[in-house]
Amino acid sequence: MTEAFTVHALRGVLVSAGLLAALPAGAAPAAAPVITGQPQWQVLQVGQRAGFLVKADNATGYQWYAARPGSGPTAVPGGTAPFLLTAPAAQGDDGTQYSVIVTGPGGSTRSGTGTLYIGPNADGSPPDSVLAAAGDIPAARNVMTLAFLNASLGRVPDSQMFWSLQYRDGSGNTVKEAHSFAEKPYFDLPKVGGTRLYVYVAPDAASIGTGQKNYFDFLELNVGQDANNGPYWINMDTTRVDRWGLPVAFRLQCGDGTVVERGDDVGLFVDDRDVTLMKYQAELGSPWNAAAQQSWPYGIDEPGAAGFGKNGPYSGYYSSYIDEVWRVDGLTIPKPTNFLDLATQLPDLSGALNRHVAAVTGAFNPDGTLADKSFWSKHPPTSFYGAIPSNFYSAFWHEHAISHLQYGFPYDDDASQSSDVGCKKPQSLIVGVGF
Structure with missing residues (x-):
């Protein structure tokens, strides 16, 4: 037979x-489901949510399972979709493994496991595998040494990561530098004034750019010198005011021995880009999830450029709250017609509107300036983004930033929440870029 x-x-x-x-x-x-994308490991800060994604052909059903250290797998309630957003992680969740059984007309298939790890640094800063030790960097002949580190975890080769910088030299001539990480991983930085340091992922140098269909990001920096040939200094930050395009973090080494790190936390470097987008959408919900699709997979745009601006589908998101704030605070200045875009520079009012803490009688003068000088001590960061409407775009990038410090909107430095840092006699600046 x-x-x-x-x-x-x-x-x-x-x-x-x-x-x-x-x-x-x-x-x-009928064909059994075939898994084409396995769940990947996650690194979190305590209180953050993990996002596990499975990709499968011929699949009609999903059931996720979690296995805590020392225990067998148990079904995750409600975990019946390709993407699973976990509950906020506790320290005891370190090492928990997630897998999924995918079913279809032809049978079922169990995925591999994705492990949830609690990061080694409580502030979310990347370990030295993401930001290499400053001692490995050549000494500067000019102001300081820039070092560019591929932190894509093998997703992109050095030859497809680029950086660019434009500035005026001491003679007033415009200088443009643009190199791959493979070609020029170090740069002896002179005094450049205020400028942007761009980073890109692209197939070749001719393809780098800052368009809607480019993988790019940037840091803001200002490198100058005190009067009478005094010490050099630097002031810089990472920023999400315009968009998020690539995971970026930096380590600044100062002449007095101070080392400071800012930027995206280690979890965003570990996450696959699809997971970052799905986590953003799942955590924020509607209408933010639809707006996030505008530039994907190249980035996530700030709200004013992603449907929340004037004439956009979500332009009325803040309208009722703005009316309430103007009434409660007795404001006489024009109301913003674009997304929280005030006609004059009013940092405190801008910050309070974005964070949904502005509707407080006596907090502001009629012209929008701060009347209550103790306002920010009465409204600490734990009270920010606590109600709708809030700038949840900004809240997300703070949640996933080193020490939760980031520029999520203009004037986000109010209440000491920005990623802005500075020092005199800077020695080195390591810039880690992921994908």
Whole structure:
């Protein structure tokens, strides 16, 4: 008896016994699900949520399972979709493994496991595997040494990571530098004034750019010198005021021994880009999830450029709250017509509107300036983004930043929440870029 005959005979027995439905003549058996993308490991700060994603062909159903250290897998309630957003992580969740059984007409398949790790640094800063030790960097002949580190975890080669910088030299000539990480991983930085340091992921140098369909990001920096040939100094930050395009973090080494790190936390470097987008959408919900699709997979745009601006589908998101604030605070200045874009520079009012803490009688003068000088001590960061409407775009990037410090909107430095840092006699600046 041939193997083929044996299989068909067995099928016939099962059909006769009513244990298997008969197939139409000539029909092939249904294919079992095939997993094409396995759940990946996650690194979190305590209180953050993990996002696990499975990709499968021929799949019609999903059930996720979690196995805490020392325990077997148990079904995750509600975990019945390709993407799973976990509950906020506690320290005891370190090492928990997540897997999913994918079902389809032809059977079921169990995925591999993705492990949830609590990061080694409580502030979310990347370990030295993401930001290399400053001692490995050549000494500067000018102001300081820039070092560019590929922190894509093998997703992108050094030859497809680029940086660019434009500035005026001491003679007033415009200098443009643009190199791959492979070509020039170090740069002896002179005094450049205020400028932007751009980073890119692209197939070649001719493809780098800052368009809607480019992978890019930037840091803001100002490198100058005190009067009478005094010490050099630097002031800089990472920023999400315009968009998020690439995971970026930096380590600044100062002449007095101070080392400071800012930027995206280690979790964003570990996450696959698809997971970052899905986590953003799942955590924020509507209408933010739709707005996030505008520039994906190249980045996530700030609200005013992603549907929340004037004439956009979500332009009325803040309208009722703005009316309330103007009434409660007795404001006489024009109301913003674009997304929280005030006609004059009013940092405190801008910050309070974005964070949904502005509707407080006596907090502001009629012209929008701060009346209560103790306002920010009465409204600490734990009270920010606590109600709708809030700038949840900004809240997300703070949540996933080193020490939760980031520029999420203009004037986000109010209440000491920005990623802005500075020092005199800077020695080195390591810039880690992921994908």
